[in-house]
Amino acid sequence: ATSFVILSVLYDAVSCYWSTPRRIKKKMAMQGVGGPKPRPFLGNILDVTALLSKSTSQDMPSISHDLVPRLLPHYLVWTAQFGKRFIFWNGIEPRMCLAETDLIKELLSKHSAVTGKSWLQQQGSSHFIGRGLLMANGQNWFHQRHVVAPAFLGNRLKSYAGCMVECTREMLISLENEVKLGRTEFEIGEYMTRITADIISKTEFGSSYEKGKQIFHLLTTLQNLCAQASRHLCLPGSRFFPSKYNREIKALKGKVEGLLMEIIESRKECVENGNDLLGMLLNEMQNKRDNKGFNLNLQIIMDECKTFFFAGHETTALLLTWTLMLLATNPSWQDKVRAEVMAVCNRQAPSLDHLPKLSQLSMVINESLRLYPPASILPRIAFEDIKLGDLEIPKGLSIWIPVLAIHHSEELWGKDANEFKPERFGSSKVFTSGRFIPFASGPRNCVGQSFAVMETKIILAMLIAKFSFAISQNYRHAPVVVLTIKPKYGVQVCLTPLN
Numbered sequence: 278a279t280s281f282v283i284l285s286v287l288y289d290a291v292s293c294y295w296s297t298p299r300r301i302k303k304k305m306a307m308q309g310v311g312g313p314k315p316r317p318f319l320g321n322i323l324d325v326t327a328l329l330s331k332s333t334s335q336d337m338p339s340i341s342h343d344l345v346p347r348l349l350p351h352y353l354v355w356t357a358q359f360g361k362r363f364i365f366w367n368g369i370e371p372r373m374c375l376a377e378t379d380l381i382k383e384l385l386s387k388h389s390a391v392t393g394k395s396w397l398q399q400q401g402s403s404h405f406i407g408r409g410l411l412m413a414n415g416q417n418w419f420h421q422r423h424v425v426a427p428a429f430l431g432n433r434l435k436s437y438a439g440c441m442v443e444c445t446r447e448m449l450i451s452l453e454n455e456v457k458l459g460r461t462e463f464e465i466g467e468y469m470t471r472i473t474a475d476i477i478s479k480t481e482f483g484s485s486y487e488k489g490k491q492i493f494h495l496l497t498t499l500q501n502l503c504a505q506a507s508r509h510l511c512l513p514g515s516r517f518f519p520s521k522y523n524r525e526i527k528a529l530k531g532k533v534e535g536l537l538m539e540i541i542e543s544r545k546e547c548v549e550n551g552n553d554l555l556g557m558l559l560n561e562m563q564n565k566r567d568n569k570g571f572n573l574n575l576q577i578i579m580d581e582c583k584t585f586f587f588a589g590h591e592t593t594a595l596l597l598t599w600t601l602m603l604l605a606t607n608p609s610w611q612d613k614v615r616a617e618v619m620a621v622c623n624r625q626a627p628s629l630d631h632l633p634k635l636s637q638l639s640m641v642i643n644e645s646l647r648l649y650p651p652a653s654i655l656p657r658i659a660f661e662d663i664k665l666g667d668l669e670i671p672k673g674l675s676i677w678i679p680v681l682a683i684h685h686s687e688e689l690w691g692k693d694a695n696e697f698k699p700e701r702f703g704s705s706k707v708f709t710s711g712r713f714i715p716f717a718s719g720p721r722n723c724v725g726q727s728f729a730v731m732e733t734k735i736i737l738a739m740l741i742a743k744f745s746f747a748i749s750q751n752y753r754h755a756p757v758v759v760l761t762i763k764p765k766y767g768v769q770v771c772l773t774p775l776n
């Protein structure tokens with residue numbers, strides 16, 4: 278029996294590290310899809326790192342939005358060499374870059390049930406978000422999505438607006454107080470990170486939100502540690518090494534889950550009344566307890582809570598930060614949006630009736646999502662052989678959709694693709710062409726999209742009505758990618774209160 282186990286482990290290792298990737302490579306090569314030569318175990322990781330460290334070694338010379346040469350230099354090098362479709366290797370995982378919008382649309386809609394998140398991705402994030410919705414696959418994903426989606430729709434979604442307004446009011450008071458004390462320059466990204474954390478903590482945990490914020494603080498540290506540790510994942514068995522990272526990760530994970538359990542325990546008696554996200558999940562767990570089907574257990578509930586924070590907090594903060602940078606450097610659009618907010622809201626806090634009327638603001642937000650999409654890449658893996666357009670995609674192939682490159686493509690957007698021109702979102706045609714995918718598309722799109730847009734509109738409308746802002750001399754334009762697109766040194770703006 279022991280030799281059988283050893284043989285089967287050996288077989289799995291050879292299959293995972295050698296024969297499967299080579300089978301995939303051969304099948305794609307036969308269809309004319311080539312790519313750069315990989316190194317053993319590391320694939321093309323070193324090529325990507327070298328190109329990126331060169332392209333991001335300095336700040337951008339001006340506030341230009343031409344981000345692809347800086348943030349996806351490998352995409353440019355390899356498309357020039359191999360065409361629109363090419364395969365590169367992230368360690369042992371072959372990845373096909375797919376930039377054709379009709380094929381992307383087909384993949385994300387028609388094939389959503391037989392594609393999902395790869396083992397490598399799940400491993401990289403397993404300690405901080407586990408198998409929450411973002412990393413779930415197959416039937417588990419399907420059930421989790423059905424449980425979670427109602428929390429982001431209709432009246433439930435609307436019920437979060439009051440909390441968003443309240444958190445923004447608090448932020449504006451603190452900004453006003455600092456201005457009164459003589460401060461003029463603010464790193465606005467810090468404020469946006471804090472307000473989106475406040476909002477998600479309150480909507481997730483209701484009255485336990487202070488403890489929620491403590492959890493989120495630990496989760497951020499955990500996420501950074503996991504990002505560092507995942508660089509070594511290409512080495513077989515590395516996740517089992519008792520390294521310093523792995524020990525720290527384990528300890529932090531235990532602390533986060535301990536605190537989450539404390540909140541859950543304290544809520545046991547009042548589960549029925551929970552009108553926050555956690556309450557909804559706990560209710561669902563009680564209702565379905567006797568069902569034979571999908572079991573929403575405490576571990577999944579904890580993973581879901583961590584996932585909402587991870588997926589919803591930094592992305593929205595970055596959307597707000599980049600939009601403020603764009604408005605600070607385009608004063609005519611700032612004036613236009615302010616005039617619209619004044620006309621629609623008439624010095625009141627934005628209400629649910631006001632939000633759809635803020636069309637100039639929507640156009641600016643969309644243009645910001647196009648130029649600076651927080652999620653710059655969409656990854657998928659094929660769980661079965663798929664026929665995609667003229668391509669036969671073999672089971673096990675990872676597909677890498679370069680959202681940033683699609684959003685900046687001159688072929689798709691015209692010669693002014695790298696310019697800030699919100700007016701291009703004046704027509705609804707933009708949304709059907711498949712070239713605008715900041716929230717992905719199809720059944721597995723962002724479940725929090727409406728939440729994020731509502732939050733962004735409320736915060737920006739309230740901020741723009743209180744302050745005018747200009748970019749500071751100290752701002753250094755240096756976007757970098759660390760999972761999301763970030764301003765390396767923050768965004769410094771000078772605020773002037775409006776009367």
Ligand code: HEM
Pocket residue numbers: 410411412422477584585588589590592593596650651652655656714715716717720721722723724725726728729
């Ligand atoms: C501007 C803000 C946001 C952006 C740009 C964004 C973008 C995205 C994208 C591109 C995906 C697909 C990822 C993939 O499948 O690889 C996604 C999924 C997801 N997002 Fe968002 N998101 C934002 C805000 C939010 C918020 C506020 C929440 C929740 C409170 C949220 C929760 C999720 C979840 C749970 C998923 C996984 C959905 C699934 O796989 O079914 N997101 N988001």
